[in-house]
Amino acid sequence: MPDMNRQVLFASRPQGSVTEGNFRIVDTPMPAPGEGEVLVKNQWLSLDPYMRGRMNDAKSYAPAARIGEVMVGQTVGEVVASRDPAFRPGDKVRAPLGWQLYGVAEARHLTAIDVALAPASYYLGLLGMPGITAWFGLHETGRPRPGETLVVSAASGAVGSVVGQLAKIEGCRVVGIAGGRAKCDYVVQELGFDACVDHKAGNLAQDLRNACPKGVDVNFENVGGPILDAVLAIMNPFSRVVVCGLIAEYEATEPYGYKQLRSVLVNRIRIQGMIVSDWKDRHGEAVAGLSAYLGEGRLKYRESIVEGLDNAPRGFIALLKGENFGKQLVRLA
Amino acid sequence: MPDMNRQVLFASRPQGSVTEGNFRIVDTPMPAPGEGEVLVKNQWLSLDPYMRGRMNDAKSYAPAARIGEVMVGQTVGEVVASRDPAFRPGDKVRAPLGWQLYGVAEARHLTAIDVALAPASYYLGLLGMPGITAWFGLHETGRPRPGETLVVSAASGAVGSVVGQLAKIEGCRVVGIAGGRAKCDYVVQELGFDACVDHKAGNLAQDLRNACPKGVDVNFENVGGPILDAVLAIMNPFSRVVVCGLIAEYEATEPYGYKQLRSVLVNRIRIQGMIVSDWKDRHGEAVAGLSAYLGEGRLKYRESIVEGLDNAPRGFIALLKGENFGKQLVRLA
Numbered sequence: 001m002p003d004m005n006r007q008v009l010f011a012s013r014p015q016g017s018v019t020e021g022n023f024r025i026v027d028t029p030m031p032a033p034g035e036g037e038v039l040v041k042n043q044w045l046s047l048d049p050y051m052r053g054r055m056n057d058a059k060s061y062a063p064a065a066r067i068g069e070v071m072v073g074q075t076v077g078e079v080v081a082s083r084d085p086a087f088r089p090g091d092k093v094r095a096p097l098g099w100q101l102y103g104v105a106e107a108r109h110l111t112a113i114d115v116a117l118a119p120a121s122y123y124l125g126l127l128g129m130p131g132i133t134a135w136f137g138l139h140e141t142g143r144p145r146p147g148e149t150l151v152v153s154a155a156s157g158a159v160g161s162v163v164g165q166l167a168k169i170e171g172c173r174v175v176g177i178a179g180g181r182a183k184c185d186y187v188v189q190e191l192g193f194d195a196c197v198d199h200k201a202g203n204l205a206q207d208l209r210n211a212c213p214k215g216v217d218v219n220f221e222n223v224g225g226p227i228l229d230a231v232l233a234i235m236n237p238f239s240r241v242v243v244c245g246l247i248a249e250y251e252a253t254e255p256y257g258y259k260q261l262r263s264v265l266v267n268r269i270r271i272q273g274m275i276v277s278d279w280k281d282r283h284g285e286a287v288a289g290l291s292a293y294l295g296e297g298r299l300k301y302r303e304s305i306v307e308g309l310d311n312a313p314r315g316f317i318a319l320l321k322g323e324n325f326g327k328q329l330v331r332l333a
Numbered sequence: 334m335p336d337m338n339r340q341v342l343f344a345s346r347p348q349g350s351v352t353e354g355n356f357r358i359v360d361t362p363m364p365a366p367g368e369g370e371v372l373v374k375n376q377w378l379s380l381d382p383y384m385r386g387r388m389n390d391a392k393s394y395a396p397a398a399r400i401g402e403v404m405v406g407q408t409v410g411e412v413v414a415s416r417d418p419a420f421r422p423g424d425k426v427r428a429p430l431g432w433q434l435y436g437v438a439e440a441r442h443l444t445a446i447d448v449a450l451a452p453a454s455y456y457l458g459l460l461g462m463p464g465i466t467a468w469f470g471l472h473e474t475g476r477p478r479p480g481e482t483l484v485v486s487a488a489s490g491a492v493g494s495v496v497g498q499l500a501k502i503e504g505c506r507v508v509g510i511a512g513g514r515a516k517c518d519y520v521v522q523e524l525g526f527d528a529c530v531d532h533k534a535g536n537l538a539q540d541l542r543n544a545c546p547k548g549v550d551v552n553f554e555n556v557g558g559p560i561l562d563a564v565l566a567i568m569n570p571f572s573r574v575v576v577c578g579l580i581a582e583y584e585a586t587e588p589y590g591y592k593q594l595r596s597v598l599v600n601r602i603r604i605q606g607m608i609v610s611d612w613k614d615r616h617g618e619a620v621a622g623l624s625a626y627l628g629e630g631r632l633k634y635r636e637s638i639v640e641g642l643d644n645a646p647r648g649f650i651a652l653l654k655g656e657n658f659g660k661q662l663v664r665l666a
Contacts, residue, residue: 053599060599061570224594237394243598257590261557264606265576266386266393271604273597 001041001080005030008099008312010065014055017251018320022055023071023313031104033083039104040095042077045309045330046124047316048158049222052250061275071099071312074129075332076113076120087112094123099312101332117291125327126294126301127287130158133244133276135286137220138163138170141242141274146171148217149236151208153227155196156183156302158327159244162290163220164193165299172218175211177204177227179322186325191300204230215239224248225256232260232269241271251320302326334374334413338363340403341432341645347388350584351653355388356404356646364437366416372437373428375410378642378663379457380649381491382555385583394608404432404645407462409446409453410666420445427456432645434665450624458660459627459634460620463491466577466609468619470553471496471503474575474607479504481550482569484541486560488529489516489635491660492577495623496553497526498632505551508544510537510560512655519658524633537563548572557581558589565593565602574604584653635659 004027011024033039054065054072065072075098079091084107087093093110097103113123125131137159144150150167154160155176164174164187176187176196184196195211197204208230215236221228225248232241249256263269279286293299304324306315312330319328337360344357366372387398387405398405408431412424417440420426426443430436446456458464470492477483483500487493488509497507497520509520509529517529528544530537541563548569554561558581565574582589596602612619626632637657639648645663652661 061601228594243594246594246598249595255592255595257592258594259588259590261561261576261579261591262582262588264604265579265608266606268394268606268608268611269604270606271597271602273599273601273603275598275601278601 001030003030004028005100005102006309007070007101008309010055010067010069010071012067013057014251016253018052018055018317020313020317025310030102033081033104036084036107037104038079038084038087038093038107038110039081039102040075040077040093040097040110041080041102042075042095042097042100042332044076044121044124045099045312045332046074046128047306047312047319047328047330048073048129049245049247049250049319051316052247052320061277072096073098074124075103076123077333082107092120094128099309101309118294121303121329122301124329125158125303126162126299127290129276130327131162131290132279132283132286133274134159134162134166135290136276136279136282137242137244137274138166140279141272142218142220142240144170144172144218147173149173149175149212149214150218150220151175151177151212151216151231152220152222153177153199153231154222154245154247154322155187155193156191156325157222160220160222161187161191161301161326162299165191166293167218168192169293169298173214175208177208177223183325186302190302199227205233209234218242220244222247229258229260232258232263235263235267235269237267239267239269241269243271243273247320247322304328306330308332334363336363337361338433338435339642340434341642343388343398343400343402343404345400346390347584349586351385351388351650353646353650358643363435366414366437369417369440370437371412371417371420371426371440371443372414372435373408373410373426373430373443374413374435375408375428375430375433375665377409377454377457378432378645378665379407379461380639380645380652380661380663381406381462382578382580382583382652384649385580385653394610405429406431407457408436408665409456415440425453427461432642434642451627454636454662455634457662458491458636459495459632460623462609463660464495464623465612465616465619466607467492467495467499468623469609469612469615470575470577470607471499473612474605475551475553475573477503477505477551480506482506482508482545482547483551483553484508484510484545484549484564485553485555486510486532486564487555487578487580487655488520488526489524489658490555493553493555494520494524494634494659495632498524499626500551501525502626502631506547508541510541510556516658519635523635532560538566542567551575553577555580562591562593565591565596568596568600568602570600572600572602574602576604576606580653580655637661639663641665
């Protein structure tokens with residue numbers, strides 16, 4: 001084990017788009033676990049859009065990140081030293097250790113993972129926060145019925161790809177929205193969606209109408225902005241919008257103005273925000289369900305990997321621009 | 334009974350604000366009831382914001398009004414001739430007869446009203462569509478709990494005044510939003526709301542914050558536009574927005590752009606559109622509940638009366654501008 005750790009710190013709040021200057025990479029002494037704590041060598045770091053929200057100094061469901069601290073995030077890795085009886089060196093765990101090569105956490109914040117069931121990295125995606133988000137957001141908030149049409153934006157992403165595949169299992173017609181032909185081809189040909197609309201093709205409203213001849217019953221929203229307005233305009237009576245993410249807004253200095261509230265009234269649409277932690281006592285239920293479908297070969301999954309901690313800021317900036325293709329990870333070891 | 338009837342026809346679709354030129358007043362031969370039909374002499378005509386929506390040629394929950402037809406609307410009046418055994422001359426009824434002095438309807442479209450229980454005009458307001466809208470929108474869609482803070486816009490109006498009084502009965506802190514000091518004084522001093530914010534006073538966001546020190550748990554929205562954005566900004570986690578009306582938008586040529594969707598995500602707000610006909614099989618339940626509270630003196634109610642059918646267009650235009658004070662009616666006889 002080396003003497004020194006490496007960390008990515010939050011250096012300054014972005015004004016609009018995140019830049020590499022908002023981060024600082026530092027080498028710091030290797031931490032040592034105290035009583036009840038565990039030292040973990042991180043193997044994978046998850047990059048997720050919610051991190052952008054933490055970089056703002058605004059009220060949200062979680063406190064804003066503080067300047068000078070290690071960037072927050074989920075990791076998976078291996079226990080290298082433990083002062084808690086629940087973990088031993090060599091154990092594979094998921095931990096909230098953030099953007100660093102090593103980290104110390106209280107044992108109660110670690111989750112043991114089963115790498116015989118799925119690769120370790122899957123516990124940051126399909127079997128982690130994004131997959132659990134998809135599971136509860138779809139089943140509990142969106143509540144699709146067989147034969148209904150579901151639209152999901154960021155369809156090739158960590159959450160969207162799972163939402164669409166789960167909705168297919170529920171018997172829905174599933175239409176993705178993604179940026180670019182390659183992602184759309186993947187969504188239809190690999191993930192098995194019925195259609196996918198390329199929002200960069202310049203004809204979103206008409207392409208959506210063509211892909212949803214019976215209108216839209218459930219919209220699982222990961223993006224927001226003009227994409228959400230276009231979907232709202234063709235939603236059916238008593239349809240539902242799951243507001244899971246608004247990545248189109250996260251870097252904007254002015255919020256987008258949504259113009260389709262008339263449709264909400266006329267069609268009695270239910271729009272509902274959701275956050276995965278609302279079901280934190282039931283996460284095991286989602287992981288069990290997702291694992292079962294994965295074992296049966298009914299869920300496909302793709303990762304977008306950046307090599308090395310030093311490249312995490314670049315990977316995060318690319319994620320916010322939609323340049324990732326599948327679940328965005330940083331390989332740390 | 335005279336030989337001639339008088340009607341207000343829909344003459345042209347408004348471009349933006351409604352003008353008197355969008356209507357035409359005509360004298361037509363007195364209609365005669367066919368088999369199963371009833372001739373009613375209308376005493377009161379209800380003017381309601383939803384009528385503005387019908388004047389547009391846009392998809393909505395009801396078909397657009399057609400040029401040259403009698404303006405739609407609910408009336409109460411007295412049966413003057415009947416060819417159906419369910420009604421006799423002299424019966425007091427509510428009917429969908431529109432903007433005219435007399436009208437013929439199928440008997441199944443008439444509802445007998447009890448003028449011993451409440452004045453006939455109340456069956457167009459407190460005990461009619463607006464009151465029933467308030468009842469189900471509040472109890473079924475808003476679902477307030479004791480101790481929560483409820484905000485209702487157009488607070489002195491036909492729907493808003495009932496919503497707020499019902500929410501007080503449910504044990505809520507109730508804050509109205511109304512235009513002008515006189516309406517706000519009425520809402521607090523007569524209707525018993527805890528506070529009322531004057532949206533014309535120029536300090537809406539701060540005044541709302543002051544009136545809602547614990548944030549907002551239920552927003553019953555009758556107006557929309559900047560008023561809704563201001564409320565969304567201070568809504569609490571797991572709060573609800575009942576989208577009942579958007580009168581601020583009805584006359585706009587461009588839809589308003591709502592800027593607070595981040596709050597929906599962060600606070601897991603549920604926004605839901607509602608229309609009174611969604612509970613059409615349960616209207617009796619609402620009327621029974623409202624009648625009981627009325628009988629106990631727990632509901633106050635105010636009417637804004639225009640005299641004579643010829644003045645109905647002017648009354649409607651005033652309603653759309655918020656110049657009414659209480660439920661807007663036209664006295665026809």
